Each structure stands twice: as structure tokens, then as C-alpha cells.
Amino acid sequence: MRLLADLFLLAGALLCLLAAVGLLRMPDVYNRIQAATKASTLGSVFILVGVGLLEPGWWAKLVAIIGFILFTSPVGSSTLARAFHRAGVAVWQKGQS
Template sequence: MNALTAIGEALVLIGTFFYFLSALGLIRMPDVYNRMQTSTKSATLGSLGVMVGVGIWALGTDFGSAAWLTKTVVIAIFLLLTNPISAHALIRAAYKRGIPLWEGSVVDKYREHIEAKEREEVEETPAEEGGEE
């Protein structure tokens, strides 16, 4: 076993640990918003660890080449960019659908943002002039 193989296997093990944390978050969190946040972060880190670990592991064996590492890094970057965006879209859709927050939630920043936006729209709307028709 050479150093690249050991590093690759360690990264795969770390990625697997993050997958475990993701599954634990799905079980332990109280509402859909907390579950989505926990599982997205953990699954993203888990996937990155496993993919980059496999790429590095392949460099250390006769099985792969530098093309393996290049492909896994490109896929990891794609995942790093798209996973949080898709989770944000799902959470926003759940919020707009009316799925309630957990009763222990302290802050609702999205509601504050919507209310501030509505106040701005009301202030910008010109007052209707009363006239004779």
C-alpha cells in the first residue's frame, strides 16, 4: 500500500462518516427545513470525500490514471455547485407551499425579507389621486 492509496482510503472513510451524519440528521431533526439543511451539508461533504478519495486511490493503484482524478474533481466541483442550489430551491418551495416551521424555531428570516419587500412596494406605489369621473 502506497501513500496515495492510504490517503484515498482515508478520504473515502471520512466521506462515509459524513454520510452517516446525514442519515442521523434526517432522523433527529424536527422539521423539513432542518432535515434538508443537515442532510445537504453532510451529503455534499460525504460525496466530495468519497469521490476525491476514489480519484486519489485510483492514482495509487494500477487500476486508474490521472484521468480518474480529473474526472472525479470535475464531478466534485459540479456537485459542490449544484447540491446547495437544489436544496435551496426545495426549501423555498416547501416554504411557499406552507409547510410550517418547527415551533422551536426562533428566527424566520425569509418571512422578514418578504414583509420588508412588501413594505417597500407599498411605499413606492403612488397614492391614487381622487378625481371626478
């Protein structure tokens, strides 16, 4: 069980790292929101599952936290993208720097 927990923790950490790299590498705010939201949400869920495998008594709390993350992360990113769109932030076009 420890090996499986460690694999979940490692996968979650790598996905969170990928989200951070996505924030740095993507050309515009819309792509950055998408990269950060998808990777960090899945990374956080993997980390919490890994913790749940290490501490079985925490499952009820961890499931509630996972549900909260799965509900609020897409809603938050959608709200941010809509706010940027309403503010007139342009979408990146090929050839722009």
C-alpha cells in the same frame, strides 16, 4: 498514499452516515434539508477524493463530478426549501412534537 485514500473514504462514509442520521433526527423539513445537504455534499467530495487517490488517472472526471456536486447540491436544497416555504410548511417551534 493508500492510507490517505482510506482515511478520505472513511471520513466520507461517516459524513454520509451523519447526513442519514440528520434526516431521521431533525424535527422539521428545513432542518432536515440543511443537515442532509451539508453533510452529504462534504461526504461525497471526500469519497471522490479518496477514489482519486486510489485511481490517479480518474482525476479529470472526478474534479468535474466534484464541481457538479458543489454547484447543484446547494441550489437544489435552496429550491426545495423555497418550495416548502411557498407551500406553507411551518417552521418547527420549541414545544411542538
